[in-house]
Amino acid sequence: MATQICPKFKVDSFNWKVDEDESPLTIWDCGNCNYRAFENETDERNCSNCGKKTESKLKDNKKEYWWCSNCSTTKEIKKTMSARIKRDIEKHKENNKRIVELAKRDVKKYKKDLYGNKENDNGKDSE
Ligand SMILES: [Zn+2]
């Protein structure tokens, strides 16, 4: 098994092993900088850079990212937290829009009632 480019310092000494005692995931160790990451082999996709299905998800103690073993591109995965916050913001925006719409409708209705009454009153007064 040939070594791969370590995603940390781009040195060709990244090697994988499987050790059921340590982790159910594939363990990647760098012989150069001792960087360690875990690969979830169920997550594999086509690399958007080189087009080969050699991109897999690596996870270290700080972050999770896509890593292509063919062209050694890395793409950091945004935490699910921020995705949830984004969704919440969208929901709030949607709610605000609805509230504004309702308020506008109320104002319109109020104005109509007001004008309507005024016109009627005026009409009555002038007659
Ligand atoms: Zn390294």
Ligand SMILES: [Zn+2]
């Ligand atoms: Zn690639």
